[in-house]
Amino acid sequence: MNFKNLFVLQEKLDHHIETKHTLNGKTLFSNKILALQVEIAELANETRCFKYWCNKGPSEKAQILEEYVDCLHFILTLGLDKNYNEGNFYIHKENLKDNLTDQFLNLYIDINDFVVCPSKDHYQTLFEDFLCLGLSLGFTEEDIEKGYVEKNNINHVRQLSGY
Template identity: 30%
Template sequence: MELNMELNQLFKIQEIIESNIKNSTNIPEDLLGEENIFDLKFLALQVKLGQLANTTKCYKYHKNNSYRIPKEKLVLRYIDVMKFLLSIGNEHNFNIINKEVIDSVEQPEGVIKAFSQIFSDIIRLKSEILAGTYINSLNIYIELFAKYISLGNNLGLTFEEVYDYYLKYHSC
């Protein structure tokens, strides 16, 4: 399957998952407040990204590269972050990205730089969305998503593996 079709499918599946969650929780979003939900998604994205970084132990300079993480654990942590990226993309109509724009983004070298840049991009994205600048927000989202895909590659995960695991654990 082509990456563009896979991306479209991931966005759609995430939308269905969230719709099911909303229907099963019986908590009206109005009660939580739109602003709180916005902050909640960005905070969750940062927390999940931090958990992924913690899983890799890449920030511990005294660890060597021989630290082995079970592949399934790594993929599941990676997908946890991706869910919030997809959710934010759906929420703000950024779900129009494709392989060509992802491939056009300059990628950070190495896992540590990737994590660092992704954290920065999350903050930039939130700020631009709050400012109401759709084009700037979309461009930052594209960069963020592309860097996240690159991070997966640097962690030894192919997009196909991630896609297959996502479908396996989140098929509707």
């Protein structure tokens, strides 16, 4: 996955949003953290992995991918906020868990760790665990990158149309 390109695309979107909404110089870290938590919840809801009381299966793969890349937007913007946009991120297959619910809960722990101590190590753990989730959801790196680029373009159009 071309992480450098993803960070560049995210930086352009962030700049567009910050300029349009006169947010330059404002601290948005807490807003972005909460947005990430909400997006992860929306993603979990589409997978229905935790809904033991429901027989309805997960949403279509395309809808789940869209929610997944919404989360990725916020992970990237958090990395940009902290200047953690250099380096590589890896999918550690040994960290894969069979249970999606456990993976979602682990992401919330990662986010909490990053809030308490916003170190590069905590950011890398969050990002890599998120990539593992993508693999568990059946996405390839190509799926994720393509989905991100498509949604990033939509987000630019939304900003231009008064979203």
